[in-house]
Amino acid sequence: MHFTITVDSHVWEFTASDLLLHNTPDDYWVVLDGKVYDVTLFLDLHPAGRNIIIDNGPDITRGFLGIGHPERAYDYLSDLVLGDFIEDPVQEATTAHRLLYWAPLGLLLGLFVYHCATS
Numbered sequence: 001m002h003f004t005i006t007v008d009s010h011v012w013e014f015t016a017s018d019l020l021l022h023n024t025p026d027d028y029w030v031v032l033d034g035k036v037y038d039v040t041l042f043l044d045l046h047p048a049g050r051n052i053i054i055d056n057g058p059d060i061t062r063g064f065l066g067i068g069h070p071e072r073a074y075d076y077l078s079d080l081v082l083g084d085f086i087e088d089p090v091q092e093a094t095t096a097h098r099l100l101y102w103a104p105l106g107l108l109l110g111l112f113v114y115h116c117a118t119s
C-alpha cells in the first residue's frame, strides 16, 4: 500500500483534544515524538498486529522507540504524518469572563457606599 497526503506548505498542528476525536480503531491517530500520524489504514499492515499500536497509544513514542524499529518503519511514517503535536492553548480570560467576575463585586461595593452615605 502506498498513499500520499498532499498538503500545502502550511504546517498543520493538532492538540490532545484533536486526538481524542480520532481515538477508535476505525479512526486512529497517534503521537510519535511530537508529530501526529493517522495510522487507521496502517493498523492492519503492522507486522506485530494492530492491537500493540492501540494498546501503546495514543502517544506511542515510548513503545515505538523502545522496540527499536528499523528504517522500513520510518518509511511508513512519512506517508502517515498529519502534522505537529502541540499543547492545547491555555484559554485566555475573555472580556466577558472578566465582566462576569467583577460585576457582582462592583455592585456590592456600590451598595455598601450607598448604605454608608445614606445612614
Ligand code: HEM
Residues within 6 Å of the ligand: 037, 039, 042, 046, 047, 048, 052, 053, 056, 060, 063, 064, 067, 069, 070, 072, 073, 074, 076, 077
Ligand atoms: C505508526 C507506528 C508504527 C509503524 C509505522 C511500525 C512499523 C513496523 C514495521 C515496518 C515493522 C517490521 C519491522 C521489520 O521489518 O523487522 C514493525 C515491527 C514491530 N513493531 Fe511496529 N510500527 C509502529 C508502531 C509500533 C508500536 C507502537 C509498537 C509497540 C510497542 C510496535 C511494536 C512492534 C514489534 C514488537 C515489532 C516486531 C514484530 C516482529 O518482529 O515479529 N510497533 N513495526
